[in-house]
Amino acid sequence: MWGSIEVLLSLPAYNVGLILNGLCVGAVFALAAYGLALVWGVMNVKNLAQGEFVIMGGYLAWYIAKTTGMNPLLTLPIVAVLMFVFGWAIYVLMIRRVVDKDLFTSLLATFGLAIVMQQALNLAFGPEVQVAQFGRGSVSMMGGIVSILEIKFWAFGMCILLAGAVVAFMKFSRMGQAIRATSQDARAARVMGINTDRVYAFTYALNSAICGAAGVLVAMIMVIQPYYGVTHSVRSFVIVTAAGIGNLPGVIMSALGLGVIEQYSGFVLGAEFQVATVVVMLLLVLIWRQYQASRIRQVVR
Amino acid sequence: MLLRKLGFSVAAAALSMSVTTAQAKVEGDTIILGSAISLTGKYSTNGIHTQNGYELAAKLINDGGGVTVDGKKYKIKIEYYDDESTPARGAQLAERLIQQDGVEYMLGPYSSGLTKAIAPVTEKYGVPMVEAEGASRSLFTQGYRYLFAVLSTSEQYLASAIDLAAEQAKSTGKDPAELKVALAFENDPFSQDVRAGVMEDAAKHGMQIVIDENLPRDLSDMTPTLIKVKALKPDLLIISGHSKGAATAARQIGEMAIEVPMIALTHCDAAKVTEKFPEASEGFLCATQWSPTLTYSDDLFGSAADFEKLFKETYEGYDAGVPYQSAQAAAAVMVFADAFERANSFDKDKVRDALSATDMMTFYGGIKFAEAGNNIAKPMVLWQIQDNQYQVVAPPKWASHKLVWPRQAAGN
Known part of the structure; x- marks a missing residue:
């Protein structure tokens, strides 16, 4: 451990590598978390199939790129549209029936969905680990000490762009306003003539499309396999819980922050603590929140 | 009644x-x-x-x-x-x-x-x-x-890579005890067995273990470990983490232009690294039970x-x-x-x-079979990926090709 810290102090360039990688990895996780925050905030559905949506997006990108020879990055809009349709269908078939039920019903339903999706992906694409290739190689900096896949920078840019687009959409479009109104008070929104069922369907489909987009990037940056969705689900929950529901800029910040912390803990403490640290951070945030809330007497005892 | x-x-x-x-x-x-x-x-x-x-x-x-x-x-x-x-x-x-x-x-x-x-x-x-x-x-x-x-059995998977590195060091006039070894093994019974075998052989030659990482099962990113590899410049990097570990390692070794002269791993063929990462995987040593x-x-x-x-x-x-x-x-x-x-x-x-x-x-x-039921009559073989083909380079008795050392730098 001290040896690792010494390395960082003696050659600060390695810090640049850790920070850049952390930001880019964080950006990928941010997207799925972003979608989760949306669904959670608007519909109060905790979507446990979040990671499976990501993996499915990844497989679609991989499959389209493989069969048509397209660059996987260019499949992103196609995948987003396909996943939007898929999300809408899942809403109509399933989520509509659990959206106003209690917490456990929606948890169970989406957990079931996750299992069905894993098996379906396994049947459709097989259990092998797959990757999609962006094919542009790495960007080398600081005399080769820092070398990062070009696609990671694209992912970072996309994440920021997409986040901006969603925020603008929420603020300025009719649908966005309706979504916000529904999340504030679904009953009042209905009284005002908003078709909340459509709003829910749209929100869920939008989440699915965002996850699909994240999946395209995951296939190019990490690896995909039908059962690897869990990592993304867990990470989304950690990020959203740490940021607080309904705090969309907070989601991005906490995703990027956790990405960087993860890289540092992996480097200093060792790889086995890389993921553990993320969960410890969540714990600390929750303890801090509880403490803050107790000071203004809002804590639930 | x-x-x-x-x-x-x-x-x-x-x-x-x-x-x-x-x-x-x-x-x-x-x-x-x-x-x-x-x-x-x-x-x-x-x-x-x-x-x-x-x-x-x-x-x-x-x-x-x-x-x-x-x-x-x-x-x-x-x-x-x-x-x-x-x-x-x-x-x-x-x-x-x-x-x-x-x-x-x-x-x-x-x-x-x-x-x-x-x-x-x-x-x-x-x-x-x-x-x-x-x-x-x-x-x-x-x-x-x-x-x-x-x-x-699994502890034999990559032990021969250590011997190969030691032989290579001797042939270039270096003492095997000077070799620095980096290990990254998944935290599961199979990979930990592989690690135990590697550790035993490394100790035999007195090699220094400079990195010894336990990769968690749901790890999808090895960059911190590989940045450490870049900083500490080991002579031998050994990785085991099933197909996911092999695919992740091959991808990121290419991405980060890791220039270790010898890299050995398990599950290369299962992860299809030659197909997916033809440039990055060149020169990898891969453990295999059998080769045609x-x-x-x-x-x-x-x-x-x-x-x-x-x-x-x-x-x-x-x-x-x-x-x-x-x-x-x-x-x-x-x-x-x-x-x-x-x-x-x-x-x-x-x-x-x-x-x-x-x-x-x-x-x-x-x-x-030994008393315990494991097969003792068959050695593990080590492939090296040469020109995108798996070629047997160790043990010497069965080798069809000569080891390429150092492996060519991975330019992705």
Whole structure:
């Protein structure tokens, strides 16, 4: 451990590598978390199939790129549209029936969905680990000490762009306003003539499309396999819980922050603590929140 | 009284039933072997490779007339159940095969985890099991009497890479004790076994371990570890983490332009690194149980290359190469056939003793079991990826190509 810290102090360039990688990895996780925050905030559905949506997006990108020879990055809009349709269908078939039920019903339903999706992906694409290739190689900096896949920078840019687009959409479009109104008070929104069922369907489909987009990037940056969705689900929950529901800029910040912390803990403490640290951070945030809330007497005892 | 009578007749009925099922292991002129195998779920690809290996060997033995026991020819038939890649299901199905179907000879499932779940069951009933796909060292430390494995155990997987690095150091006038070794192993029984073997051999040569990482199972990013590799510049980097680990490592080694002169890993072929990362994977050393270029041979299949050719002709989808999983599965069936003939009986304890005394040469390699049931007659082989092809470079006796050292820098 001290040896690792010494390395960082003696050659600060390695810090640049850790920070850049952390930001880019964080950006990928941010997207799925972003979608989760949306669904959670608007519909109060905790979507446990979040990671499976990501993996499915990844497989679609991989499959389209493989069969048509397209660059996987260019499949992103196609995948987003396909996943939007898929999300809408899942809403109509399933989520509509659990959206106003209690917490456990929606948890169970989406957990079931996750299992069905894993098996379906396994049947459709097989259990092998797959990757999609962006094919542009790495960007080398600081005399080769820092070398990062070009696609990671694209992912970072996309994440920021997409986040901006969603925020603008929420603020300025009719649908966005309706979504916000529904999340504030679904009953009042209905009284005002908003078709909340459509709003829910749209929100869920939008989440699915965002996850699909994240999946395209995951296939190019990490690896995909039908059962690897869990990592993304867990990470989304950690990020959203740490940021607080309904705090969309907070989601991005906490995703990027956790990405960087993860890289540092992996480097200093060792790889086995890389993921553990993320969960410890969540714990600390929750303890801090509880403490803050107790000071203004809002804590639930 | 009546109740006792009833109880007795039930017991008698059960006894007579068990007698009839006990005969089910050999029906007419057919010997029935049982296997729970992963045909669906996460191991299904390798489960099917295994099944294909079993079937091809059974077919070939039957085409050649079958197995001669007590002067009579018998055919081999294998009864399968799908264990859905879950250990609990595997154990249930093993019970079912033995208890309900009366199977008295078992072929192994796929993976160490499943074998670990099934071995206590076969042991309980004294049913001999020849397995081909469970390499974990821990399978052979339980004192199992009825478990036999044709493959090399996991701690041998990458130990030869250490010897190879030491030889290379000597030939360039360096002391092996000066070599710096970086290790990154997944936190699971298989990879930790591999690590134990590597550590033992590294200690023998007095090499310094500069990095020793435990990769968590759900890790999808190795950059912090690889940045450490960049900073500390080891002479040898060893990685084991199943297909996911191999794919992630190959991707990020390329991405980060890691320039370690020797990189060794497991599961290269399962992760298809030559297809996915042709540039980054050049020069990788990969552990393998078997290679079709080896010069082993037997009377049934001919040489290792003949096996590969026949396998490709029989099954579709193996144009890129026949996995060692299929080869060792076929070898397991051959071991059983050989044991039946030598036992000259269908008594399961006699068959067990015959298995224990196995000493044969196959296209897959020599097979001779230690007391614990693991095969001690076959070494692990080390491939090096040269010009995007897997070539055997170690151990020296079986090497077809010379080691390329240092490996060319990975430019992605």
